[in-house]
Amino acid sequence: MSERATSSGPGRVLIAVYGIFALSATARAAVQIAARFGEAPVAYLLSAFSGIVYILATVGLAGRRPWSRRLAWTAVLIELVGVLAVGTFTIFDSGAFPDDTVWSAYGRGYGFIPLVLPLIGLWWLRRTRASVPP
Amino acid sequence: MIVALEIVVFVALGLLAVFGLVITALNRPPDRAAKIVVGVAVALLVVQAAVAAVRVVGGVALAETSTFLIYLAVSVAVLPIATQFATATDEDSGPTRWGGAVIAVGAIATAVAVVRLQYLWDARV
Numbered sequence: 001m002s003e004r005a006t007s008s009g010p011g012r013v014l015i016a017v018y019g020i021f022a023l024s025a026t027a028r029a030a031v032q033i034a035a036r037f038g039e040a041p042v043a044y045l046l047s048a049f050s051g052i053v054y055i056l057a058t059v060g061l062a063g064r065r066p067w068s069r070r071l072a073w074t075a076v077l078i079e080l081v082g083v084l085a086v087g088t089f090t091i092f093d094s095g096a097f098p099d100d101t102v103w104s105a106y107g108r109g110y111g112f113i114p115l116v117l118p119l120i121g122l123w124w125l126r127r128t129r130a131s132v133p134p
Numbered sequence: 135m136i137v138a139l140e141i142v143v144f145v146a147l148g149l150l151a152v153f154g155l156v157i158t159a160l161n162r163p164p165d166r167a168a169k170i171v172v173g174v175a176v177a178l179l180v181v182q183a184a185v186a187a188v189r190v191v192g193g194v195a196l197a198e199t200s201t202f203l204i205y206l207a208v209s210v211a212v213l214p215i216a217t218q219f220a221t222a223t224d225e226d227s228g229p230t231r232w233g234g235a236v237i238a239v240g241a242i243a244t245a246v247a248v249v250r251l252q253y254l255w256d257a258r259v
Contacts, residue, residue: 013235017215019244023208027184031201 003130006061010068014124017117025102026051036087046086046101053079057121068118073125080118083107087115096115135186135255140248143182146175149243150213154220154238163229164221164237172217172237176210179244183210186251197257205254209247216240 007015029047039046060072087106100109103107107114157164168194183206196202217240220233 003176005225009230010232010235012230012232013217013239016239019173020239021147022249024243027208031198031204035198047204051165110233 001002003069006125006128007064008027008128011061011128014069014120015058016061017113018054018061018121021102021114021117022051022054022058025054028102043101043104046103050079050082050102053082061121061124069125069129072110072121076118076121076125078116080122083114083118135183135189135252139178139182139185140252143175143178143248144245146178147241150175151238151241151245154234154241156238157234158231158238161231163231164217164233167233168237169217170222172213174208175241175244176213178211179213179248184253185205190220195258196254198254202251202254205251209244209251210248212244213237213240215225216243233246 005011025047026095029044029051031079032044043132056071057075057079060068060075062068074127076097083103084107086101086103090104102114104108106112150171153168154164159166185208187203190196190199190202216236220236220240221229224230224232
């Protein structure tokens, strides 16, 4: 079976959710960094980082260039590692981040969508890739 | 913000989300009727944003004015973009059933933005 575009069919729904997270995480980080960077610099830089990861994942999933799929794989894997690492860290050491980020407590502030989204993303990337002929 | 208008906006967004999911379940790509339904919701959001913006410019002091204005813009912009994406051609075969689900995602995200707007509005100084 040949490769299927990641932006086809239900992939659109996934891209829509990624796009919304890209927008909200980036906008939130921009406001936080512009208005009160000194209060929680690590948390705000992490928000900005997560926003960039979501943007790259959105671009990778929506694009059809040769590098799109690799970009999507990389961004979604970083996203999964990020939400697991930051989630675990914030649970065991709640004082480390004075202000919440998208990934704090595994994305609890966002209905745990940040935890589920990379899993669905990886599943979709795997599902749509070209299968190796036997 | 105006409470009555906000309730109408919420109901409209809820109906829009259900509508999107239903047309996906029925295997129907978004058509002209879907665009009209989205248009009604967006019109309500534009009225809400205009009223809120006028009141902020008119001197209502908020704790986080810039954040509030960003959410206002987001509340108006998400649905038209989502609908454009939902009705765009997929693999050269026209929009698919999944367009409705994309519209539903846009409606839910917009509803979240409106909730955030209400929080920020309640934090008047």
